Amino acid sequence: MYSVSAENSVNTVYIGIDELCFDKDEIDSKDSCAKLELKDNITAYIEKRELIRNTEPLECDSALIEKVTSNYIIVKTIISNLCWQDKLVCKLVNSTWSSAVQALQKEHLCPEDFVVDLCSPAKGGGGKGWIKQSGTFRTEPLVIFTFANTAGMFFCCKCKVFSPRLCEEPCQKEHCLIDLINRQVNAPKNCMLTATANYLVYRPLPFTNTYVHSITHYTDTWNNPFLAGVYIPKIPNVGIKIINIRSQDGLKAEFYDVVEKLSQDNIIKGVVVYVTDKYLLNSIDDIVFLHYLKDVQPNVPYALGGCLVEDTMSDSKDIDNIIDKLNENADFISENLLSMCLFTVPKNITDNEYNFEMYSFVINSSEWKKPFIQQAITEFSNKVPRFEHSIALKLSCVGRDQKHVIEQDCFRDAFPDTPIAGCYGNGELGINHPTRVKAEPSSPAAKRHKDHSEPHHGLMYSYSTVFVYIGWGKMTSPKGPLPCFNNKNVQSLKSDDKVI
Structure with a gap:
């Protein structure tokens, strides 16, 4: 079952999915909505400090390490599989890694779109993979245009329901959906421009996995959260x-x-x-x-x-x-x-x-x-x-x-x-x-x-x-x-x- 309710003067929407429904006492708890924390490596990148991890180093042959780190093709192939946030951190490792990231930036210029659709749970909105993407955000964004209806802007839900997982160990507080969009799509950069409107249009390309969530105009389910946007990658000289x-x-x-x-x-x-x-x-x-x-x-x-x-x-x-x-x-x-x-x-x-x-x-x-x-x-x-x-x-x-x-x-x-x-x-x-x-x-x-x-x-x-x-x-x-x-x-x- 899929249920949504709004309480008090704010357009706060709570969702219950099958057995993951919540008691009203839990929903009404004080300070129920918490700000998401960024990953440790991203926080260290923003603060420009060294990240000290509590891990034991692997014993590797020094000659092998030198060959791998100096092999530009291998480094570029490895880095190409990382999310754009991790690529930013890789730029700080050494000149070889930085060159590989810059080369990938010039190669990966394709825009992508994304959507969180709780208006149509039958299409896969909520519960499993809240954010759908038409493709991989391969390089850091130039700008992200996001459009949200009022319900989507103020939607919040228990941490354990969100996917992907927001906290390493699901906390007991709620998280705001636009905060999730910011962390997954935008942070640590600050280039997302969001417009809130009651009526949205979202027309992905037919061959993408987001096409099923296409919206052309107002629908009767508009009390439910819907957020969509387009990601433009960083374009050299722009x-x-x-x-x-x-x-x-x-x-x-x-x-x-x-x-x-x-x-x-x-x-x-x-x-x-x-x-x-x-x-x-x-x-x-x-x-x-x-x-x-x-x-x-x-x-x-x-x-x-x-x-x-x-x-x-x-x-x-x-x-x-x-x-x-x-x-x-x-x-x-x-x-x-x-x-x-x-x-x-x-x-x-x-x-x-x-x-x-x-x-x-x-x-x-x-x-x-x-x-x-x-x-x-x-x-x-x-x-x-x-x-x-x-x-x-x-x-x-x-x-x-x-x-x-x-x-x-x-x-x-x-x-x-x-x-x-x-x-x-x-x-x-x-x-x-x-x-x-x-x-x-x-x-x-x-x-x-x-x-x-x-x-x-x-x-x-x-x-x-x-x-x-x-x-x-x-x-x-x-x-x-x-x-x-x-x-x-x-x-x-x-x-x-x-x-x-």
Whole structure:
């Protein structure tokens, strides 16, 4: 049996699976939710100290040890089977091991997706292998985009039920599910950007073991926890900067100064933005600050996509606060008014073999019927190249009803090798890169939404869908005349040039 209940004012969910149900007295115990501890070797890596293990050394022939440690191929083969967290530690052993890790980083550039699905226990959610992955996280992540419904964000459960095992000896306390995601997928790095929304989309590739957990739109079981995300591995010469804005007064220091500094030596390829209604409470005019991105690089286009979500979370401090609130039986709301992730490449790269690019486009409110949706996606797909590796974020208005499935199916047909993840909200941010041919509505349904088709301040839409396409690696089928903007062609652009 699978059961879920919520108590008090917080959306805390408890699960019972077959004989692993818990007494109410156990659930209500004081300080029932505990923060997970990282593994000893990972903690030592973070604290930059030597890890002293209470073990007896093996007696090995010194000549054999020297041959093994000096054999680059053997070392690389061994290290390739380790998780990315252990690879970070291996980099500190010696120069040979460090070189092997760096080589693997350049070879393992495939994105992966992951899911924890307690909405559909029949599909394997809960009890056995809580986290499902489409593949192995072979190298350290560049960024991890995670999407959670409210129940998933506040879900906690007894230690002995979780799989994989959280504590060496299962403790009597409960652990928060987002804390498990952080430890297994993100830590010791701090590059996970999480959006909380009531409506999610998760469309893995058909051949993966996570495909059975695909979600296209709202379901009746949404009171149960669901978390999903995509993992982008570290790509050479590509950087990210996560910005959290917690007050209007902090815009200068937290956004303008940061972007100005970034743009001095880097090209901004794209931005993913999550905005909460706390930020837009007074007026949507507050969003115009995002145009500063165009000011710092007026001749270089970039992708931008975003959505109005319930809350955001981007560091381990937020997880600590969730756990504290769970123990206090109180609601958790972060201090983040908005969070964004900026992708950059250095300006001094003259030959970027990894071809990292980002594109975005908006299906506006007037494009209501299937032919217009297909036309918009086809136009976009004909203008952008295909990459060996790619992911897509879909950030859409929940008010588009059943158009969500049509949009996802059309996008999957155009980009069959690209996993899709995202969320729905009540307002979207986006720009068209490349520029689009404007479509005129020709149906009564489309005309009803025509007033919403023009973006506020060129950024904010209603009843729309924004796709952000991120691609890297070898180009499998270059399409369209779009250039890859590196230092060479950026310098060739004059101040009065226009990029189309």
